[in-house]
Amino acid sequence: MAEEQPGGSARADGEGRGEERMAEEQPGGSARAGGDGRGEEFEFHTGTIRPSKEPDAIEFIEVHKSFGRNHVLRGLNMALPENSISMIIGPSGTGKSVCIKHIVGLLYPDEGDVIVHGKSIPSLSDAELFEARKKFGVLFQDGALFGSLTLWDNIAFPLRQHTEKSEEEIAEIVNRRMREVGLGGEGAKMPNELSGGMRKRAGFARSLVLDPQIVLFDEPDSGLDPVRTALLCELIKEVHSENGGCYVVITHDILSARRVGQHISVLWKGRIVESGPADELFESENPFVRQFLSGASAGPLGME
Numbered sequence: 345m346a347e348e349q350p351g352g353s354a355r356a357d358g359e360g361r362g363e364e365r366m367a368e369e370q371p372g373g374s375a376r377a378g379g380d381g382r383g384e385e386f387e388f389h390t391g392t393i394r395p396s397k398e399p400d401a402i403e404f405i406e407v408h409k410s411f412g413r414n415h416v417l418r419g420l421n422m423a424l425p426e427n428s429i430s431m432i433i434g435p436s437g438t439g440k441s442v443c444i445k446h447i448v449g450l451l452y453p454d455e456g457d458v459i460v461h462g463k464s465i466p467s468l469s470d471a472e473l474f475e476a477r478k479k480f481g482v483l484f485q486d487g488a489l490f491g492s493l494t495l496w497d498n499i500a501f502p503l504r505q506h507t508e509k510s511e512e513e514i515a516e517i518v519n520r521r522m523r524e525v526g527l528g529g530e531g532a533k534m535p536n537e538l539s540g541g542m543r544k545r546a547g548f549a550r551s552l553v554l555d556p557q558i559v560l561f562d563e564p565d566s567g568l569d570p571v572r573t574a575l576l577c578e579l580i581k582e583v584h585s586e587n588g589g590c591y592v593v594i595t596h597d598i599l600s601a602r603r604v605g606q607h608i609s610v611l612w613k614g615r616i617v618e619s620g621p622a623d624e625l626f627e628s629e630n631p632f633v634r635q636f637l638s639g640a641s642a643g644p645l646g647m648e
């Protein structure tokens with residue numbers, strides 16, 4: 345960390361962002377490898393943000409995040425609209441999961457800001473963050489169920505943690521959500537008795553029990569067969585059309601993106617290449633966007 349901070353200032357505390365960024369972008373001032381936005385590295389990053397019809401629910405403003413020497417988010421500007429299903433797509437290791445963790449306040453930006461419904465997440469106190477988290481449902485990449493709890497108790501967990509609801513009310517909600525994802529009657533099973541697809545659906549049910557305004561899905565389709573992927577996509581669409589709100593889906597699967605994506609942000613090298621309404625992105629002339637959305641081997645992206 346120390347060698348990355350030429351000014352010797354404590355960047356990790358998340359304060360004094362604006363001034364420090366200016367300081368770091370002075371020529372010769374920083375040891376970051378190629379992260380300053382000059383040269384060919386960002387030639388496809390037009391950063392074009394095509395307007396969407398809805399206001400922004402989530403905004404990343406000039407976010408930088410490093411882990412040691414690994415500069416993952418490199419001035420990320422991204423907006424995710426209200427009342428839409430947004431897809432974040434991009435190569436493995438570009439920082440998609442890291443983005444999700446910034447939205448829910450599990451990670452803090454080194455510089456820049458993350459705004460959710462007009463509030464700066466990094467500036468919230470612990471108590472405010474605990475409150476704010478009630479508006480999120482999160483489906484982590486691996487389902488993240490508690491191994492020692494039954495499926496039923498896993499799905500009831502956020503309600504017991506965050507609400508004063510009676511066990512009767514909890515049962516009503518849990519049973520409804522479980523039926524919705526096709527797991528009715530499986531509540532007594534332990535997570536290790538479930539298939540990967542069932543764990544994903546359980547994670548989905550759990551992410552919905554608090555009626556969240558924002559639902560974040562980290563690769564809900566990875567490890568599923570094509571039919572289950574299609575069914576899960578349908579389920580996401582169905583639940584979204586019923587509940588509304590800002591749904592954010594991270595995926596590698598272009599078919600999934602076509603099926604459910606209303607808004608697409610293409611992330612690469614810690615910045616947005618292009619973003620906007622899905623139908624416009626699928627028509628993009630940008631060589632990287634074209635390569636990625638068609639899954640072609642020829643194009644700017646190699647096996648680096």
Ligand SMILES: Nc1ncnc2c1ncn2[C@@H]1O[C@H](COP(=O)(O)OP(=O)(O)OP(=O)(O)O)[C@@H](O)[C@H]1O
Nearest residue numbers: 411414416434435436437438439440441442443485
């Ligand atoms: N807590 C952490 N500590 C150190 N490095 C991290 C941490 N979390 C993520 N990284 C690094 O940040 C980079 C981006 O990781 P991230 O998990 O966001 O990638 P991703 O875009 O979600 O990739 P994938 O599509 O494979 O899931 C990787 O190089 C990873 O090693």
Ligand SMILES: [Mg+2]
Nearest residue numbers: 440441485562
């Ligand atoms: Mg990931």
